[in-house]
Amino acid sequence: MTRPNTTLTQQDLRLYKSQRNTDTTDGGGQMTSQPLTGKPNELFPPVSDWAKRNGQVNARLIYCAVLKPMAAALWGAHVIVSEPPQSEFVSFLMFAADYYGQERKSAMARVEAYATPASRSTLILLNTQWKGSRTITAYQRVDEKLPVVGSRYCLQYLDEKKQKTFAYFRVADVKNEIRTYTDQQGEFQRMWVNLEIQDALERDFDGVEYPSRYGERGDVLILETQIADSGKYYGISGLREPINVGDVQIKINKLYEKLVPTSVIEKTHADDFAGGKKLWVRTAPRRLVAHVGWVADGSVYLNTSVLPASVELSGWADDGSGSLKRDGEILTIDYEKGVISGIKNLNIGQIYAVPATLFAHHAYSAVINIDQTNIGNAFVTEPLRPRPAHGSVSVAFLSQKIWYFLHDNGDFKLRDSSGEQRGQVSDNGTVSMTLPVIPDDDSQIAIFWSPIDFYKTFDGSEAGVAVAPKIASSVYCFPEKPKTHLKPNSIRLTWLEGSETRNASDNNGKLIGSTTGYVNYVEGQMYPKTLNAAEVRLQAEQYIGSAESQILAVEDGDWMVIRTEKTIQRGTLSINLPLARREATSTEIVNNTPSSPRYYHFTSY
Known part of the structure; x- marks a missing residue:
């Protein structure tokens, strides 16, 4: 079979501009005879910092044609996006126009129709949502499910021509609380919902001024959306691994590309631990x-x-x-x-x-890698170390490029944004979960928690257990490191009380002067009763001889007599008396210890 040839060359295939190479509603139009030369920014304007942060769509209609004065057959011509964007904030996609001379307004309507309005949601718009805001406030019944992070909704309203118009938004975060409202029939409760959205609102939207017991809605409705296959789009993605002869599997960097612009949202956190979590x-x-x-x-x-x-x-x-x-x-x-x-x-x-x-602590993290060997809904981790605290465990994962989150409120049960239990955490730190949707292949399940092992009772026991009370002494003594065996009547104390100098001394075991109390000469400690000072100067004389310790017999009788046979220096005697006790109503001995001591202890110099 003879292969057909054409007299046309690759240089004859050209891309031609449309009439209006702009982003206005009438952009596009019919083909011109002006071909693209490949100069920088010839087709699209430069990407500004504002566009990178807030999101922007540039759409251009181009014509692929051969302008040559000859009748020649053209076989196998095609158009591709040959190079990916260098910036991670930019995406390239290509799709076929619906008809010759199509304008931007018509083309973009089909692009934006990938999500179409469906039924009314349970949410009712509350108060005015202002242009430029990235939050939407609404309310619903308490027992109805909350929106899921990543879900897409739209606001239905009437434009100036009384035509139904839709403004789409995607949920980035959900905050909710049960609030009590009042009407003529009394009090009733509704779930107050605050939705953080990815893109700022482009106009004002007026909701109801006050929640209604019967769910009365205003002129602006919040609708759920559904995905519609409105067209085919072509792009480019790089290879993750080289392709070899005989390979039946190709791995690329990414499977999805952004169809609509997204904005970058910044949040400010004050007085918070870096990466901290509440526990x-x-x-x-x-x-x-x-x-x-x-x-x-x-x-x-x-x-x-x-x-x-x-x-x-x-x-x-x-x-x-x-x-x-x-x-x-x-x-x-x-x-x-x-x-x-x-x-x-x-x-x-x-x-x-x-x-x-409730306390804030730095967070630990762990991940479960998802691939073809373990993809599914049920997962169990090894015990987290250090052990997690109540209310500190969070789980995050991707499904269809949408983030889902599970949280532990404090009872070691993991719940999704609607409050349904999806897993639990054991006391030893093992996390088991059953995810509401299957996570994406080649993604990760991230687990975050704060530790409890760092928190103990004052006696070192597990946090939260009962602690046996200990008797606390109210007697104050000083110094912290005493000098033992002080000589009686040699102690001098000096301190400042305000701007006044105070003094005290000892007299036969008692403190006299600007404070009162007593002295233990053997231990070298003072026990003042009234002393208010940050610093006290102590002067005293000290025995330097070696102390003696003996066990001696005791002569029992009306008086206990101890004979040391040696001279005892004043302020050095210390006696250890093991005493017995008797019942108050009899003379019968309660234990076997004699009523009088069998020995005593003393020191002499």
């Missing part, structure tokens, strides 16, 4: 934290901050997320402040909980 440290075993012996209304204050999910109130369940629930009723609880709110004519009685305190 709950138990301060005592479970105990009674409140006793309300009357019908309560409003709020109840606990006598301590408490560990999430540990509050025990008869008939109510603590979900660990700040709510006590019973048969559709909900009370809110601030664990850190120890306040239960939303109470309406309830007989509370006794409330038990685990006392705890």
Whole structure:
């Protein structure tokens, strides 16, 4: 078979500009006779810093043609993106126009239609959302599921021509809390939701001024979206590994490319540990934290901050997320402040909980690598070391290039953003999880936690266990390092009290002068009763001879007599008397120790 040839060469294949090489709504248009030469910024403008930070789409319509005065067949012509962008903030994609002379407004409508509006969401827009804002405030019923980070919604509104128009947004973060509102029928509760979005709003959106018991919506609706296969797009990605003859698998740097612009969001954190995470440290075993012996209304204050999910109130369940629930009723609880709110004519009685305190600590991290050998939903880690504290464990992973997060509220149970349990942490630090979606191949599951082993009771026991009380002496003595065997009546003390100089001395074992108290000459310590000074000067004479220690017999009787047969220097005698005890109502000896000492101890010089 003879292979057909063409008289056309590669140099005859050219790219031609359209009429309007701009990003205006009428950009594009019909083909011109002006070919592209390859000069810098000939087709697209330079990428500005503003565009890198806030996101921008440049669209150009070009024509691939052969302008040559001859009738020749053209076989095998194609168009590709041959080089990837050098900047990580820039993406190149190419798609076929719908018709000759298409303008930008029409082309971009199809690009943006990859996500189409679906049904109404459970969210109701609350108050005015201002142009340029990256947050959207809404509310919903308490028992409805919260939005998931990475999900895409749209705001439906009427434009100046009363036509339905849609503004799309993607959820970057979700904050929520149960709030109590009031209308003519009384109080009711709704879930207040604050959505952080990736791109700033391009106009103002007016929501309802105040939540409604019946869910009345305003003119702007929050709709869910669904993915629509609206077109095919072509791009380029580099090889991760070289391709060899016989290979049946190709590995590239990335499979997905950005179709819509994304913006860079900066957050400011003040008074926080670098990479720090909050953790709950138990301060005592479970105990009674409140006793309300009357019908309560409003709020109840606990006598301590408490560990999430540990509050025990008869008939109510603590979900660990700040709510006590019973048969559709909900009370809110601030664990850190120890306040239960939303109470309406309830007989509370006794409330038990685990006392705890919230603290910030630097975080540890570990990862699970995902590949074809372990991809799935269920994962179990080895025990985390150091052991994690309650409320400090977080899990993050990617699925379809969307981030998902699991958090431990303080009860060692991992929950997703909707509050559904997806795993748990054992006391020894083992993390087991069942993910709501399958993570991406060649990605990682990241686990973050803060340690509990650094926190102990004052006697070195595990944090949160009961500590046996110890008797604390209120008697003050000094100096910290005493000079033993001081000579009586040789001590002189000097100190400043304010700007006044104070003095004291000893007199037969007692302190006299500007303070009172007594002296232990053998141990070399003073026990003042009234002394207020940061520094005290001590002068005294000291025995320098060697001390003697003997065990001697005792002559019992009305008086105990000890005979040393040696002269004892004043202030040096120290006697060790092992005493027995008797019951108060009889003379019967309680133990076998004699009533009188069998020996004594003394020192002499």
